[in-house]
Amino acid sequence: MQRSTPRPTPRLRRRASAVLVALGLAVGAAACAPAEDDTPEPAASRDVGVQLFQWTWDAIGRECTDRLGPAGYGWVLTSPPQEHVRGEEWWTAYQPVSYRLESRLGTRAELAAMVGTCHDAGVDVVVDAVINHMTGQDEPGTGWAGSPYSHYDYPGTWSDAAGDFHHCGVPPADDIADYRDAYEVQHCELVNLADLATGRPAVQDRLVAYLEDVLSLGVDGFRLDAAKHMPAEDVAAVVERLPAGTRIVSEVIRGGGEPVVPEQYTPFGDVFEFAWGREATGMIRGGSLRLVTELGAGSSYLPSEKAWIFVENHDTERGGSTLAYPDGAPYVLANVLMLATGYGRPVVYSGYAFSDRDAGPEQDGDGAVLDAACPDDAGPERAYADGEWVCQHRWRAVEGMVGWRSAVGDDPVGARWEDGDALALSRGERGTVVVNGGDATLEARVPTTLRDGAYCDVLAGPTAAAGPAGPDGPRCAGEALRVEDGEVAVRVPAGSAVALHVGALAEG
Structure with a gap:
């Protein structure tokens, strides 16, 4: 069915009283002197999100109450919630084994409780949804919640014999070899990950059922991981069956001269504009701050109302294409400028320290991720040891600018x-x-x-x-x-x- 492009969720408007309480803390309204009659009131908007990468559901719930709501954040982006392969690396979360909502970040019940807690704090929840592929494991195994699997067989979910996977025929292993070939990008495998045949109605039915199950817990929307690797019409066929008002943002990395571009995914939702963070990085390192404030004005960018922008995310901080927390002051200035200007919807990033780009967050003896614990002195001056939570969203300048943006709203x-x-x-x-x-x-x-x-x-x-x-x-x-x-x-x-x-x- 057809539906309008998702806008900020109505559920947020229904929580107006919680929002106003939270914003009073965020912008210091309870602590500040009354404004003069001719001084405008703070706008009290909430258009900034935060990606809490690899945070457990329990930790996110507490953070919504303690910091995100009071600071003025409008939504939190979580890591994928579905059952995944076992392993210590961060990317195991992006290799689904089944669509059971049991992962090393928490249980189904804990996920539901977190969503309710965040809503009470005036914070929406956007879930990272991995629907392009399954695992990249050549050997059979057992997932986090006990589900058996092999590379192209997931009992009760997907079967190669039923035609649920793409095999594009590109040697030597069906992997993408040429990003200038749209067919390869969307029908071959991304680093050996079993590529779902998302054009098949039966596959679309199962993906819709999974997303509807997540929505049944009160989730507000989805980040569609690796959307670039699915034909836009396939993604549209799934998204358009979701309830009206579901917030959608597709991950489509813009590449020079490539045929698959972010604009192809805007008819059914918003899209991450990767170019913003990459270009801002070069401008800030080169001392051209003015140019950062002008990003998004040209035709080479998504329209502002469709773009989600960021200084870094979990991929770019590992790939080095953008600034990241070790960059210190330039990284802070990038976040300040992102939040100060009017282009797009800003997403602040918050992760953990690492020296090995594959390293996952700290885990217990069974492999469950330990709850995030932010240091009292979180900030750019601190030296972080591997595994420590960096908590960029709590850094004084970043959190202060979130409140600033809440106060100014969409003023030009x-x-x-x-x-x-x-x-x-x-x-x-x-x-x-x-x-x-x-x-x-x-x-x-x-x-x-x-x-x-x-x-x-x-x-x-x-x-x-x-x-x-x-x-x-x-x-x-x-x-x-x-x-x-x-x-x-x-x-x-x-x-x-x-x-x-x-x-x-x-x-x-």
Whole structure:
């Protein structure tokens, strides 16, 4: 059946009271001085997501309550929930054995409980769905939940004899050899992963049943893993049978000169725009911050309303095509700029430290992933040992910018200012951000569309109340900055930023 392109889920609107409570904490509304009559209220939007890579269901539920909801995140992207092959590596989660919702990240009941907990915190849940392929194992085995399998036979689910898999005939092993050949990309195997014949109605029926089962737990939508490797019409045939309002975002990596492009997947959902992170990386390393703010304006990008953008994800941090947590200050600036500008829907990434690109998260003796535990001093200055949770979504500047974006909403970019490797931009009358990509401290008066008054720099840390009715009003973690006559005097150290918004007013 035909349905309209999915927009932000109605379920979020039905949870308005939870959202408002969470946002009050996110932007410091409970702690800040009342706005003057002519100062606009914070927009209280929630259009930022976070990928909690390889986090268990229990840990995600707690994080939704403790940090994601209060910080202003709108949704969380989880790792795949289906039964998978055994092994310590991260990629075992992307090799399905069955569609039972039992994995090393938790049980079906724990998944359902997490979804309910996140919804109570005003956070939607988007699940990574692996529907292009099954395992890449040549030898038979037993999956996480005890299901037997072989490379092309999954009892009760798929059978090679029934025609459930593609065999494209490309030597030596049916693997993709030429990404300029659309047939190979979508009918051959991706690194030996048994490729499902997604054009067959029987295969589509089973995939729809799996996705509907996940939705029955209250999940809001799906990231379609390896969507590029399925013909767009096959994906559409599956997606269009899901309930209206199901959020869909397809993983389609844009490659120069390749025939399979992200635009082919927009009629039935949104798509990750990989080009944003790759190009932002080069611009930031080259000191061209202004160009980052202009990304997405050209015809070579997806329309803003269809694009999900990111600084890094679990593949790019291992492949080195984008900035990642070890890059420190440039990585932080990339996240600040992603959240400051208006193109696309930003997705913050949060994973664990590694030196071996195949290494999985820390696990117990049975192979179950241990619950994430964020260090108190999580941030770009910290040295992370292998296996430690990096928790980029909690980094002071990243979390502060999520609240900033929540406050400014979809206000257009107004005043702009540039000076060498530094720039400032305002969004409507609700927020201003100043970014210093240079090697020296920036001291300047920059233009702003904020109304006159004192504001907290939310990147210095959260605003704190002086007391229930404290005589001194709220306290800024850093120095309060005063806007006068359309300008604000700032002092921004090299490789850092300052952000002010109407939800974090200071006294005085």
